[in-house]
Amino acid sequence: MRSNLYSFAFALLLLLINGCSVMTESECRMADWHTVGFEDGTQGYLSSRIGVYRKDCSDYSVVPDLEAYQAGYQLGLQRYCTESRGYAEGEQGKQYKGVCPGSLETRFLSGYQRGYNVYQARQRWYAIKQRLSALRQDLNSLRTELSAKEHELIEQGDHIQKRSELMDSMNRLRAREFQIQSELFRLQSDARWAKEEYEIIRLRNSR
Incomplete structure (x- = not known):
C-alpha cells in the first residue's frame, strides 16, 4: 500500500512539473490537495491552476479541497519567492507570473532582473553564433x-x-562571396565582444 502511495506521489509530481493539465481518476481521488498546492506554489504557478484540477476531477465527482490547496500554495510560494530562485528563473528566461506577495516580491524581482540580464546577454551571443553558422553554410554552398x-x-x-x-553568373557569385566574407569578419568580432559581455554580466550578476 505504501509503495502504491509513493508511486502515485511521484506520478503527481511529474504531472505538476511538466505542466500537464489532466488529472486521472486515481490522481483526483488520492490527491493530497495541500501537497498539490505546495508543489504549484514552489513552481510559481498561478493559484487559479486549481480551476483546471476542479474541471478535470469533476468528471469523477471529486471536488478539490480549496482551503487545503491554498494553505499549501502559500507555503510553496515561501520557497519560490526568494532572491536565488528569482535569479534562476530569470537566467533561464522564464516568465514571472506576478505570484509573489508584496513582502517577498522585492527580493524575488531583484534576483530575477539580475538573472534576466544574464539571459539576454547570452541570447545576444547565441544569436550571433547562429548567424555565423548560417553564413558559413551559405558560403560553402x-x-x-x-x-x-x-x-x-x-x-x-x-x-x-x-x-x-x-x-556573368560567376561574377555575381564572387560578389556575393565577398559580401559574405565581409559579414563573417564583422560578426566574428561581434561574437567575441558578445561573449565577453555575457561573461562579464554573468559574473557580475551571479554574486
Missing part, C-alpha cells in the same frame, strides 16, 4: 556552386554566348 560553374566554363570551349552567361 556558394563555393560549391562557383566551382561547378568553373568546370562548366572549361567544358564550353569556344561557345561564346554560353561562356559569357557563365562569366
Whole structure:
C-alpha cells in the first residue's frame, strides 16, 4: 500500500512539473490537495491552476479541497519567492507570473532582473553564433556552386554566348562571396565582444 502511495506521489509530481493539465481518476481521488498546492506554489504557478484540477476531477465527482490547496500554495510560494530562485528563473528566461506577495516580491524581482540580464546577454551571443553558422553554410554552398560553374566554363570551349552567361553568373557569385566574407569578419568580432559581455554580466550578476 505504501509503495502504491509513493508511486502515485511521484506520478503527481511529474504531472505538476511538466505542466500537464489532466488529472486521472486515481490522481483526483488520492490527491493530497495541500501537497498539490505546495508543489504549484514552489513552481510559481498561478493559484487559479486549481480551476483546471476542479474541471478535470469533476468528471469523477471529486471536488478539490480549496482551503487545503491554498494553505499549501502559500507555503510553496515561501520557497519560490526568494532572491536565488528569482535569479534562476530569470537566467533561464522564464516568465514571472506576478505570484509573489508584496513582502517577498522585492527580493524575488531583484534576483530575477539580475538573472534576466544574464539571459539576454547570452541570447545576444547565441544569436550571433547562429548567424555565423548560417553564413558559413551559405558560403560553402556558394563555393560549391562557383566551382561547378568553373568546370562548366572549361567544358564550353569556344561557345561564346554560353561562356559569357557563365562569366556573368560567376561574377555575381564572387560578389556575393565577398559580401559574405565581409559579414563573417564583422560578426566574428561581434561574437567575441558578445561573449565577453555575457561573461562579464554573468559574473557580475551571479554574486
